[in-house]
Amino acid sequence: MTSELRQRIYQQLASVELIDPHTHINPLDAGSHTLVDILGYHYYTELAHSAGMPREQIEDPAISAKEKVGRLIEGIGPIDNTIQYSWLIDICQRFFGFEGDRLDASNWEALFDSSEAQMADAGWSDEVLRRSNVKSVFLTNDFDDPLAGFDTAKYVPCLRTDDLVFHLGKPEVRQRLEAATKVSVGSWTELREAIGVLFEHFTTNNARACAISIPPSFAPEPVSDGRVETALDAVLKDGVNSDESHLRALSHRIFWTLAEMCDQYELPFDLMIGVNRGVYPTGVFQGQDLYDSRVSLIQYQQLLNAFPRVTFPISVLASVTNQELASYAWIFPNVVTNGHWWYSNTPSIIERDAAHRLEAVPRTKQIGYYSDAYKLEFVAPKFDMYRKILAKVLEQYYVIDRSWSEERAVEFGTQVLRGNVETTFKIS
Amino acid sequence: MTSELRQRIYQQLASVELIDPHTHINPLDAGSHTLVDILGYHYYTELAHSAGMPREQIEDPAISAKEKVGRLIEGIGPIDNTIQYSWLIDICQRFFGFEGDRLDASNWEALFDSSEAQMADAGWSDEVLRRSNVKSVFLTNDFDDPLAGFDTAKYVPCLRTDDLVFHLGKPEVRQRLEAATKVSVGSWTELREAIGVLFEHFTTNNARACAISIPPSFAPEPVSDGRVETALDAVLKDGVNSDESHLRALSHRIFWTLAEMCDQYELPFDLMIGVNRGVYPTGVFQGQDLYDSRVSLIQYQQLLNAFPRVTFPISVLASVTNQELASYAWIFPNVVTNGHWWYSNTPSIIERDAAHRLEAVPRTKQIGYYSDAYKLEFVAPKFDMYRKILAKVLEQYYVIDRSWSEERAVEFGTQVLRGNVETTFKIS
């Protein structure tokens, strides 16, 4: 039903091989095994839960994969309007030959069985990548990930640092750090050394980014050596019960140190700004986080000025922050707009956020999209949603409103979709 | 001039009989008597005032209905672009056979006279409901409303609680409470008992919701028995001049108690979040309130977690809060999106707010619209504005962008427009 112009732009964008610059794929187990790996994605469990399905029923540890899928199908009717549901149907059609537009009691079981047989193939993950037109995906690795046993050109490591910045008060995090680095962390000097070991390990293994997700209240600033020593002493002694001021000082200094390491090791530092964790603590797994949209990039003013050589691909959780993101990317050479994150990853929001970035940010400084997928099968439907919106925006705001040629629009879309991933993360 | 597809979707939505889940209709005097009841609506007086008409001229108590309409017609030219003006013309055309598209010196007087004759008919209110395709409307009842003398199936009671939560410092409010409940309010135990009597009274009389409008700074939290006793003592003694901390503690505890009663009596609790009262104190009647858009639903985190069995249909005054509303409804089972309120009740805002809700919130958890009308004649034009926008969004984001069938789009729209009102408020 879309115009022929939009369809042509879309088709040309769809032919571009993708590099997905942010996922949570497990490279040792990248594809799904049964439909439960698809339907168990938090988008379906949390939406079904929100629509009335009890958590106990969803998260019952005693049931089989098949039974769990059966239960979720029962609870999923009320969410068939959502864009997330459309990803599910896309996957079933694209990979498993499903022909309907809704999964229900009448058809899910046959699909479960036939798809399970397909996924059992040893080459399934590669088959998914091939059919999705995807060359490689970025990972989200814990800092103590050995990064072993997979092809880091296809599954590109990325150092995730939330634990270091926000959870070093927990003894188990410090123990993991010491185990991973062989550095005993008793002083700031040692802690800094340990962080350096992590960067050495990651960059040696083809890591292409450092990344972190950040609550709306965070406003990083430099912390002196003396202050961080005091803070670290307190945290080593009292852990998560340390005074808030000590925990904050330590967080800020570790964060600052990560930026220094990114500078030294020439890694982009992905900032994902705005999430409040555990707002709904009795929600389903991964369905408990929300946000306060009252956040500003002015909180990052000092950081952006202090590290002119570090590239900061920035994602924002709330669409209201998108204009600031575009404006900061328009002024600061080291700010790059990055994808459409989580609660902003729905069509009407992407449409307006993308439209503004495209018109206001240098074309070289926009990473159009990442899938944030946990299983490979989700890369294709999510990127396809984005490509359709990108085609719509290019059609309406460029070819129609600004009289661009179709070729010029496609060239621009291609750069945002693929080219800038290569240049920003130095993928050859 | 709209597409045939959009017109077909619209026509099917227009055939759905409506239940209006929030109005300020007086059930004993529901329809209008002369055009002054239409033109006296605050939207016209405040916009005419904003465009230059002095308040004294508008609110002169010495003039007749007809003279007041004549004066307003003189001042209303500069607002003929607004969507509110379009409701006025819709009413004049729909109910009174008006054929123009602007009211002016040349035509208002004839219309005043002919419409007055029509409205004098004893069955006028029912006629308006019939022509508007409306089955029933929810009311906004003061807590001491006797709820007598009308059909509560057609005019559904709703307990409005602003006075209890925000104005109990005023002696007249406490006197009204004591008079309505026959409970002498000298202690927290008694105050709580009095509130219980109100819920008993309202639910016995078919009330279907408890409701409140809330300033942006409000952040409810539980208050202990000891603390509320101290606060109430202070407020009984010093009234509205009590220390701010006492007034706040009492507000919070009464609010919390309302939520407990909603749980006990199985009433949804409508929260209308974001209004600052009296920002422009010399404005016309009901044209003095504005807002601060810096508000977050994170302020309601504790409440939403504490009352999992209470349904909270939430309205937000500023469009910037709409994404949070959709996200909270996507995660919290007890949050339902509710209508498009006041300063967000204009087409371009509704279009983007509705588009995001439709794509991100379970289809069962969205109440599309309420009219907020003071007179029955406004239900039809306001809902019609919404239906047209809903048809536009369903056409563009679903049938065109996502290849939905027209039937599926209409079914979805119908649920949002009508079905969810029935299920949320338990209308049989």
Add this chain to the structure above:
Amino acid sequence: MTSELRQRIYQQLASVELIDPHTHINPLDAGSHTLVDILGYHYYTELAHSAGMPREQIEDPAISAKEKVGRLIEGIGPIDNTIQYSWLIDICQRFFGFEGDRLDASNWEALFDSSEAQMADAGWSDEVLRRSNVKSVFLTNDFDDPLAGFDTAKYVPCLRTDDLVFHLGKPEVRQRLEAATKVSVGSWTELREAIGVLFEHFTTNNARACAISIPPSFAPEPVSDGRVETALDAVLKDGVNSDESHLRALSHRIFWTLAEMCDQYELPFDLMIGVNRGVYPTGVFQGQDLYDSRVSLIQYQQLLNAFPRVTFPISVLASVTNQELASYAWIFPNVVTNGHWWYSNTPSIIERDAAHRLEAVPRTKQIGYYSDAYKLEFVAPKFDMYRKILAKVLEQYYVIDRSWSEERAVEFGTQVLRGNVETTFKIS
């Protein structure tokens, strides 16, 4: 590629002669001399810098105009997607006969030479006005501008007051004030007298507005005579190092005094709300400012109530504030919406901001656009961008969605584009 309807609306809007109600034109040197005056505009230097061009290269004082243009052309490729780039191409096509859609190494030099010859004509500025269909432009004059040597009907003075409100702590500002007014500023009485002299000077010279740009944290309130005397004493003694509370008290009182003078001299007071200066201090000239979008018009509640006879044309920097702006203009008689400022001056933002104003604010209280230009050549492409968007919004939201006639839509657009500039600023 736009519809015929939209083109017809646009053509009719394009035939309206313009008055530009806010620019930074130098009336003694209004047009450009070479392409460097065009390409040196901060939009191009800051975007090229953001895309990777070093500031030193851009701002090298040792190079010629032509060499600078050559350098900028080298760095400008990555911004050819931006709307700002489209203004550049529009200028080159409109005024200099350029026929391409991109400036590059192959064509800039010929254009530089041929355009320089054109601009050398003594009547160039008038020629630009004529070809741009512009009758007059408002200026932004320093408070000590002699306002001499130009036709104030064509170049309309406007008193810019940022220095008075925010920089009176600097000795050079006080010296400029004393030199301009012949009043020695040693007390509040004298300072107030000096401000009065400025208003006398400006209104005598056909000034049509007082204007100021304001940071997001500003929340003006009245300050007593005693308090401002203390504050001024401190500031006269310690300058910019005075205690923050003294600087703020003085700012607030001067600001309040400007409003009083606007009342007395019947000047509109343009408020441009939301800019943080120097966020990126190592950015290029005029490319260092950004913002915090967390600002509310509730901060201006006292002011708007205190000065009912002063018209406040208000611009907001962040689009999120646009709904508040429209709501405040809908309620307060003295608030007028004014243009689309700076970071909100891009098509997708203007489209949604304008759509909401048009539907919610009295038609007499909306100033559609101003160019903010530093050189006359920019007035035409910026207004043309706006006219195209205005035509799009009128087509879609009025003629299509609301069944307005084309004539009515054009009439409304014309008032917003031109008529309201005349009435608001009393241009005969």
